[in-house]
Amino acid sequence: MTALPVPLADVRGLVDGALRAAVGRLDPHTYRVAAYHLGWTDGEGRPCPGPAGKALRPALALLSARAAGAPPESALPGAVAVELTHAFSLLHDDIMDGDRTRRHRPAAWTVFGESGAILAGDALMTLAVEVLLEAPGQGSARAARAMAAATRRLIAGQSLDLDFETRDHITLEECQEMVAGKTAALLACSCSIGAVLDAAPEPLTAALEEFGADLGMAFQLVDDLLGIWGDPAVTGKPALSDLRSRKMSLPVVAALNSGTPASARLAGLYTRPEPLEEDELAEAARLIDMAGGKAWTEAEAARRIGRARDRLARAALPDPVRAEFLHVADFVTRRDH
């Protein structure tokens, strides 16, 4: 299993207390849903061992403070805010997408009902803004504004994704635009928010944000590869899981738009109303590969990571911080889960 870089593994210790303090301000009913969703408690409110999730976004937020020469602790409000916003978006997305499972547990809406999950999502989104606006220092309002703008892009991405469900044809550009909102916007914000909180100069925060946008695209490209060709024993998801749900992921959309004979056969399989059998799932994966969807996705992930590295190389960063950002970029591209 590809290991998280060391700074990522240590992040929980720094962020968890601040995150728990923020969420602890919610009313008791909303708290219960949020605590379950964050992996702190079970459906009965009993404490759970170990937190869920990779803590990738908070780790990047802490790193982005160091990019501006500030101590990582100064970005704690930013780390908490990006984690809260991520949690909000997953809570609402699971309802909208009808996903019943999240991180190997029943999704919050299946446990507490849709109303409880809608409300908890609303509360976490508001809390993210409050936490940023309460941060000491000059960059607090600018950080809250960056967070709100990222949230608007995230919502636009999810909106496009919902629209795809009603469409016969999706272009690769539209699919990339969807991912730029749904995944990359919040990662771009995570990579810059610590520097923004520290009132760092605009060229630095812009470079970090652009690095994060490319990192975010690469993250999703790799995620989409794992969703088809990932090892179930490592990803924790069933084999070919994205194909089972007929997800319009980037490799699929690239394949469907390739104009090859394989893409026509794939379209026939993918638009069928009936569930796909095991052999048909394997066939769909082969067709995506034959139509060039896998190769395009791998190449695009490599191109995005290359561009992310270039942006970082041109930014005025302390060397150890640059090295850690590159470490995270490596993790994102080489990870197997």
Next chain:
Amino acid sequence: MTALPVPLADVRGLVDGALRAAVGRLDPHTYRVAAYHLGWTDGEGRPCPGPAGKALRPALALLSARAAGAPPESALPGAVAVELTHAFSLLHDDIMDGDRTRRHRPAAWTVFGESGAILAGDALMTLAVEVLLEAPGQGSARAARAMAAATRRLIAGQSLDLDFETRDHITLEECQEMVAGKTAALLACSCSIGAVLDAAPEPLTAALEEFGADLGMAFQLVDDLLGIWGDPAVTGKPALSDLRSRKMSLPVVAALNSGTPASARLAGLYTRPEPLEEDELAEAARLIDMAGGKAWTEAEAARRIGRARDRLARAALPDPVRAEFLHVADFVTRRDH
């Protein structure tokens, strides 16, 4: 019909352009849901005549700028933000409460689906924060923080209201706490946000907020009276509508907690699983009255308005502004719709 005070009627002209500009930033799918919900377009996206709603909150926001000696235009971002937040909460509440009608039209979620309405609500909430943080002037971040805190209280109120649905007994204190969140928090914010944006001194903004909190409680108390004893021809709702839906409104909860023989009979009627017949609805209204629920609500509304007036009297306000706030308070208590 009790008329709106003049300043209220003129508000739409000032606020509408700014509101439309803000909502116009949303992605096209989310925009469509929001524009329908705000009464600008029909379900097909065609423009509708005349905007919906009383514009009470934006009117108070503009007035609160004048309270601090600033021109009403300076509070436009505040007026837009409170209207956006109100719109967000109605969008999500209608889904959670299963309400299929809003302002004499099908609720947005029945037209665009739950997912579209969840997402549009999320977008409007984020937009409220963005609009405030983009406002020029020193008070912008403080205003966004006040708005986020009010939104958190609003969510806590809705959370308590959802909890009531699963409960056998609700105290009058709990019901008032619910209303303090669900209705009064945003009105309190509306009454002060213009002054906050103008970076007015804390004693003034606190007095305006307290005025608004009492005004908001009175508003809901009157609303609850109209929901039972209002004239359907004027309110636009069916007679006894709150009793049909077995709403745990303040007069009902006051009556149920009165310890009178009438309250016991009311409890018997109200907890029955079957829908109530017309004669039973009339009987329930009579029992609420006999149990003192109507008298308590009227007295509490008067007490709250009296307290609101006292708070205003002690605040350092220009006389014409105080007069207009009192005008709004009169409208809130004397209105018949």
